[in-house]
Amino acid sequence: MYFSTIPLIITSSKKQSTNSKIIENANKARIQSALKDLSQNDQQLVLITENVDQEIEQLKADFTVIQAAGGLAYTPNEEVLLIFRKGKWDLPKGKLDDGEELEACAVREVEEETGIQNVALESFIQRTYHTYQEHGQDILKETFWYYMKAEKQDLHPQTDEDIEECRWVPKSFIINYFDNMQPSVKDVLEAYLAHL
Template sequence: MKMYRIYINDTVLIIADVLPGGLGNYQQVDENDFNFGQFYKVAKGGPASINVLLTKDPKQTFKKMRRSFLVIKAAGGVVRNDENQFLFIFRKGKWDLPKGKLDEGEKTKKAAVREVEEECGITVSKLGDMLCKTWHVYEEKGQVVFKKTTWFNMMATRQALIPQLEEGITEARWLASGDFDYIKENTYPLIRDVISLLEV
């Protein structure tokens, strides 16, 4: 099965060639009438929903969809410490994971470590494998942006956290996997899906 997940605040748009299992309540989108610009306008302020667009060629459909918009590359980390706790940040009223845009000419892995260290005031001791890639759509200066974030597993010793206030991060916290339900109550669908990939 080929599939893309695009996140717009609390809305998820899934582009796939086969209906994924375990979705719960979802709405199917008609491929023939679909216009991403119109969909985005409704989705950005709408209630939480899962929308599925079935198509023979998800990759081509997705490439065509994002062609008209600016694409920004970002990288972030899921950091585990030596006490098997995970690093979360609190930004703009929701729990999140540290991430940020690549600087010009910067490699994805280097950007991921840099962003985690800058946003949380820690030193990463080990960069692990790539965990996943996500697509998040939002507006910046009136322009619709597709942000592609590459997420990596990371390790760090348990150390004091210093949230990067100038980036709107008001808290950084080490949390055990047993606290994931607490995080999921006040986070984005994108972060919930990243968390669900962790082997705890």
């Protein structure tokens, strides 16, 4: 889970790196206070708990939760589909429509945002969380990510969704984009690099 670019690790493990600030519970006020108190050496917040799922659910109660789904689409030659939106490299994703299944949402968003067709849904990768403010509300976006296979084809960015560019990137070049993407998106790409 990310607060801006600062990770919040919710874990049952008592072993933590020295670059962590330990917090006792995951309510929004305590996290915001801890974020302000982070020292130069602290790179993440860590909540150690016996029940990770329960802590996540309690934390979600402090936010307006938006569910989204997205995809890591790649070709048989291991080229990954990236989009450039709002000054950052990203993966296609979007909000779940009423009554829509997560998998259908992921495929729809990849096709709409990039213009590709005939995307083959493969398997679930992971779920990410990040927070932001919108119209004075604290939002927690819960995104479900899926692997997808596609043939390499011409790309057409969905400009009305602020997507400026779509690009097929060879697997070996993906890390060159890490410095200009949100940490949660980087996590998904790192899972892909470790998976294949």
